[in-house]
Amino acid sequence: MAERAARFFDRNAQWLFPLPAVVAIVILILGPVLANVYISLHDWFIGGTPKFIGLGNFGRALSDLRFWNGLKNTFYFTGIAVPAEMVLGLGVAVLFNRDFRGKALVRTVSLLPMVATPVAIALIWALMFNPSLGVLNYFLEALGLHRSLWVANSQLAIPALTIVDIWEWTPMVALILLAALQGVPSEHYEAALIDGAGPWQAFRFITLPSIRSAAVVALILRAIDALKTFDIIYVITQGGPGTASETLNVFAFKTGFEFFRAGYAASLLIFLLVAVLGVSILLNSLRRSPA
Amino acid sequence: MSALPGTTPGPTGPGRRATPAGDKRRRRIRQAGIVVLMVIVLVIMLFPFYWMILTSFRNQVANTSPVPVWFFKPTLENYANVIGQNNFLAYTLHSFIIATLATGVGLLLGLPAAYSIARYKQNGLAFAILLARLTPYITYLVPWYLAFRALHLIDTYVALTATHLIVGMPLIIWIMISFFEEVPRDLEEAAYVDGASRFATFVRIVLPLSAPGIVAASILSFIFSWNQFLFSLVLSGPNTKPVPVAVFNFISYGEINFGGLGAAAVLITLPVVLLTLAIQRYIVSGLTMGAVKG
Secondary structure (H helix, E strand, O other), rough: OOHHHHHHHHHHHHHOOOHHHHHEEEHHHHHHHHHHHHHHOOEEEEOOOOOOOOHHHHHHOOOHHHHHHHHHHHHHHHHHHHHHHHHHOOOOOOOHHOOOHHHHHHHHHHHHHOOHHHHHHHHHHHHHHHOOOOOOHHHHOOOOOOOOOOOOOOHHHHHHHHHHHHHHHHHHHHHHHHHHHOOOOOOHHHHHHHOOHHHHHHHHHHHHHHHHHHHHHHHHHHHHHOOOOOOOHHOOOOOOOOOOOOHHHHHHHHHOOOEEHHHHHHHHHHHHHHHHHHHHHHHHHHOOOOO | OOOOOOOOOOOOOOOOOOHHHHHHHHHHHHHHHHHHHHHHHHHHHHHHHHHHHHHHHHHHHOOOOOOOOOOOOOOOHHHHHHHHHHOOOHHHHHHHHHEEEEHHHHHHHHHHHHHHHHEEEOOOHHHHHHHHHHHHHHHHHHHHHHHHHOOOOOOOOOHHHHHHHHHHHHHHHHHHHHHHHHHHHHHHHHHOOOOOOHHHHHHHHHHHHHHHHHHHHEEEEHHHHHHHHHHHHHHHOOOOOOHHHHHHHHHHHOOOOOOHHHHHHHHEEEEEEEHHHHOHHHHHHHOOOOOOOO
């Protein structure tokens, strides 16, 4: 009996091995995504009886100023944070792409912002942003600049929040690009120098093309995560002041779990998912198009 | 500032026709500039951590001084308050239980799947897991909340483990694929020819050979579960509330106790930092879902 079971397993190992994970993925991931579509088609107050309303929630979103505000803030946040992380990340990678004592230590230290608990990071930045007692205003004054309200100013809330994201994720971009830089054979540079290329030309025509695919991967990963940012925004401003820093993700969260409108929240999340998918497909095409 | 981006400074700069002495001086200035920039980058990276630690050891008077107090007599009173008054140890225990359960179940489900993807090149399955990375976590949360509510599973370890699995299992699978690919097939075939079943081969040959990878994947999954905020915020309650949610609640109610928040932030982050030191090689490949080998 055990023999037969073992032989059955052997013959079907190919699908028996992944079976538990596939079941888990269907239940935990694919199922909820489909259920979310179903919920989005209903007027579904948590605790009440759901009523089918077709695409009513989607229509409602399109005429809801708060939806457009959330969409704008989502792209505003991503549009500042991600390009800044790419540029700074490249700069840091180039800066540290040399031999020096303590290289391993620097590597370890640069992991800290990305692994530290986001809630803890958000808390510390909230304290540093504090308009009256925060250390950032002290630095501004020490530099002879005016104090700022930081996240308490509705004009500045999103840019200030991007500082946290940039601090948190530039090291990851830098590490990805540094790994790519270290893969560029030094003969390429020597050949370029013999051909009379200057440092800028060497950078433009050798370094950049060699790290291109790594850079696109970093860009896609960062864009996906920046569009979905929740923790630091929700902990530091909860979307405020007013709705000044309310991204689509935060708006959807409040709709679902503070106002208990599951149907409307589900439709907002479908908009967000489409945005994330669209952006990642768009950025992925950078991988193939010629330099 | 750094004049030669992307290259290590060579002994001869291109296109320079300076005297040897002038060349040497210029090189010195450049080197100094590079060192200064490196120090600035490191200071920016570390400052929030430094400030967090400083805040945690200062009393409320020093913490609310309009001019930052850099030197002071450290106090443990913030730690004593956080641990003593706020059930902090209970929340830590909740965090630990959830992260351990999610990692354990994640390994049980994820290891065979990763092995299968590595052996049988099941790229479709790999792609499905990648899609999970794209979807905003709240998308899972709306249906899950409704389901757990109907099943009376809110504030249970079942609900928290299941949702934390969404974070941990894909991570485990991605890290383990490359480890399993490196196990020599000859060894497996030899065991198989000797009469061992596929499953026995997997358990007795493949898993032990991949032990370092399993350790790294487990730690990474543990860290991500420990850090998870969103699922816990909605699905936990007094019986299961993990540390990040508890700390978030500190700031939502009452006056801002700077020192207490600093101490709480240090206490949440400390285990993560220690675990990170143990597996630093794998952090980046984990965060990038294997797209980049750290």
